[in-house]
Amino acid sequence: MAIEIKMPTLSPTMEEGTLAKWLVKAGDVVKSGDILAEIETDKATMEFEAVDEGTIVVLAVPEGTDGVKVGTVIATLAMEGEEASAAPPPSPAASPAPSPAPAKAEAASPAARTEEQAEDHGLPPSPGEQPGGERDERVKASPLARRLAAAKGVELAGLSGSGPNGRIVKADVERAEPGAAPVTVAKEAASAIEAAPAPAPPPPPPLQPKAAAVPDIPHEATKLSNVRKTIARRLTESKQTVPHIYLTVDVRLDALLKLRGELNSSLESRGIKLSVNDLLVKALALSLMAEPKCNVMFTPDQLITFWRADISVAVSTPTGLITPVVTEADTKSVSRIATEVKELAGLARDGKLKPEQYQGGTASISNMGMYGIKQFDAVINPPQGMILAVGAGEKRPCVMPDDSLGVATVMSATGSFDHRAIDGADGAALMRAFRELVEKPLGLLA
Structure with missing residues (x-):
C-alpha cells in the first residue's frame, strides 16, 4: 500500500512552510533516515527525513512552493515489493458530505403559519387552539x-x-x-429575556498594515521569507501588547577585559577564545539568579518564575535575526558558554538550528557593540520578561573608585523589562547586579 508523505510540524508554532528544495526525485529508492527535502519553517530551514523505506512515486508539491499547510500530502512512497506505477496518486483532503438543507421555519411550525393565515x-x-x-x-x-x-x-x-x-x-x-x-x-x-444568553461581542479585527505605494524609483523587490514574516509578526505583537520599561547603566569594562586576556592565554592550548559577549552572557545569567523576580514570564493568569537561567543570544543571519539558547548558563563555565555560542551561531547562519536549540529561554541578550553602537533599546522577545541590550565599550572620562578623575573603558547596557511582570525597582536591582559582576569579574568564575 502506498504511503502518503505529509508536510511535517517542525516547530510548535508552525502552521505552514515553504518546500524549499527536494533532495529526491520520482523513482528514487529511499530508506529510513534519508533526507527527502529542505523545508523552511517560521524559524529556520530544516531537513526532512524519511521514516519508511520504499520508492518515491509522486512529488505532489513542487520545490519552492510557499504556504504549504501542515498535513498536506507532499509526496507518495510505494512500499518495497509494490509496483510503483500502480501506486495511487495522493488523495485529496476528504470533503465533508453535504448536509441536507434545514427545513424552513414555516414548515417546522404549521401552527404558527395557520394562526397568521x-x-x-x-x-x-381552529378548535382547541391554545396560545x-x-x-x-x-x-x-x-x-x-x-x-x-x-x-x-x-x-x-x-x-x-x-x-x-x-x-x-x-x-x-x-x-x-x-x-x-x-x-x-x-x-x-421577562423570564425569556433573562434566560437568553447575551450575544458575544465580535472579536476586534487584527491590525493589518496598509500596503504602501511603491514609488517610481529603480528598485528590487524581495519576497519575504517565513523567518522575516515571523520576526515582523512577533515584534509587532511585542510592541503592541507588552508595556516596555527601559533601564540603562554605564559599566566599566577594564577589569573584565583584563580577565578575558588572561583567560584566553590559558585557554589557547584548548583552541578556545572567549569574547566579551561570552562573559556578558554569564554575567546576565548570574544576575538573573541573584534577582529571580526578573527571571520570569507573564501569562494572563500566572507569573512563572524560572529556577535556572537559559539565555537567548541574538544572532544576525542572512534571513533575519534568530536567538539560539544557551541552556543553564548560570551553572556552565565561561569556556563552555563560548563553545556553545560559537556552535549555535554557526548553525543559525547556516539555517540548521533544531527547534530545541532556539525555543525557550528565560531572557535574551543582544550585543551591537561590535557595530560601534553606543546604546540602544531592544524589543522584548515574548513570552520572556526581559532583554539586555549591550553597546560598545569606549574610552570615557569618569570618576574612579578612589574619587579621582580618570579615563576608563565604559559600556552602556540597557535592560528592557515587561512592566506587567517586573517592577522598575526589581529591574534596577538586576542592572545593578549585572554592573557589579562585570566590574568585579572574578565572581563569574566562582
Missing part, C-alpha cells in the same frame, strides 16, 4: 396578538377587538399605545 383572513382560530402559556378566557385575542401585546407592553383587557365576535387581532395591538402588560405575560417575557 387565519388572522390575515379575519377567520376565527403559549395559560390563556385568559375573559379576553378574546389571537395568539399572535397576545405575543405582540407582551412584546409592546399592551394590556389586552383595555382593547376592543375588531375581529370576529370582538376578538383582538394583530391590527388592534399595533394601533394601541404601550401600557401595562398582563402580569403572567410580563413574567414570561
Whole structure:
C-alpha cells in the first residue's frame, strides 16, 4: 500500500512552510533516515527525513512552493515489493458530505403559519387552539396578538377587538399605545429575556498594515521569507501588547577585559577564545539568579518564575535575526558558554538550528557593540520578561573608585523589562547586579 508523505510540524508554532528544495526525485529508492527535502519553517530551514523505506512515486508539491499547510500530502512512497506505477496518486483532503438543507421555519411550525393565515383572513382560530402559556378566557385575542401585546407592553383587557365576535387581532395591538402588560405575560417575557444568553461581542479585527505605494524609483523587490514574516509578526505583537520599561547603566569594562586576556592565554592550548559577549552572557545569567523576580514570564493568569537561567543570544543571519539558547548558563563555565555560542551561531547562519536549540529561554541578550553602537533599546522577545541590550565599550572620562578623575573603558547596557511582570525597582536591582559582576569579574568564575 502506498504511503502518503505529509508536510511535517517542525516547530510548535508552525502552521505552514515553504518546500524549499527536494533532495529526491520520482523513482528514487529511499530508506529510513534519508533526507527527502529542505523545508523552511517560521524559524529556520530544516531537513526532512524519511521514516519508511520504499520508492518515491509522486512529488505532489513542487520545490519552492510557499504556504504549504501542515498535513498536506507532499509526496507518495510505494512500499518495497509494490509496483510503483500502480501506486495511487495522493488523495485529496476528504470533503465533508453535504448536509441536507434545514427545513424552513414555516414548515417546522404549521401552527404558527395557520394562526397568521387565519388572522390575515379575519377567520376565527381552529378548535382547541391554545396560545403559549395559560390563556385568559375573559379576553378574546389571537395568539399572535397576545405575543405582540407582551412584546409592546399592551394590556389586552383595555382593547376592543375588531375581529370576529370582538376578538383582538394583530391590527388592534399595533394601533394601541404601550401600557401595562398582563402580569403572567410580563413574567414570561421577562423570564425569556433573562434566560437568553447575551450575544458575544465580535472579536476586534487584527491590525493589518496598509500596503504602501511603491514609488517610481529603480528598485528590487524581495519576497519575504517565513523567518522575516515571523520576526515582523512577533515584534509587532511585542510592541503592541507588552508595556516596555527601559533601564540603562554605564559599566566599566577594564577589569573584565583584563580577565578575558588572561583567560584566553590559558585557554589557547584548548583552541578556545572567549569574547566579551561570552562573559556578558554569564554575567546576565548570574544576575538573573541573584534577582529571580526578573527571571520570569507573564501569562494572563500566572507569573512563572524560572529556577535556572537559559539565555537567548541574538544572532544576525542572512534571513533575519534568530536567538539560539544557551541552556543553564548560570551553572556552565565561561569556556563552555563560548563553545556553545560559537556552535549555535554557526548553525543559525547556516539555517540548521533544531527547534530545541532556539525555543525557550528565560531572557535574551543582544550585543551591537561590535557595530560601534553606543546604546540602544531592544524589543522584548515574548513570552520572556526581559532583554539586555549591550553597546560598545569606549574610552570615557569618569570618576574612579578612589574619587579621582580618570579615563576608563565604559559600556552602556540597557535592560528592557515587561512592566506587567517586573517592577522598575526589581529591574534596577538586576542592572545593578549585572554592573557589579562585570566590574568585579572574578565572581563569574566562582
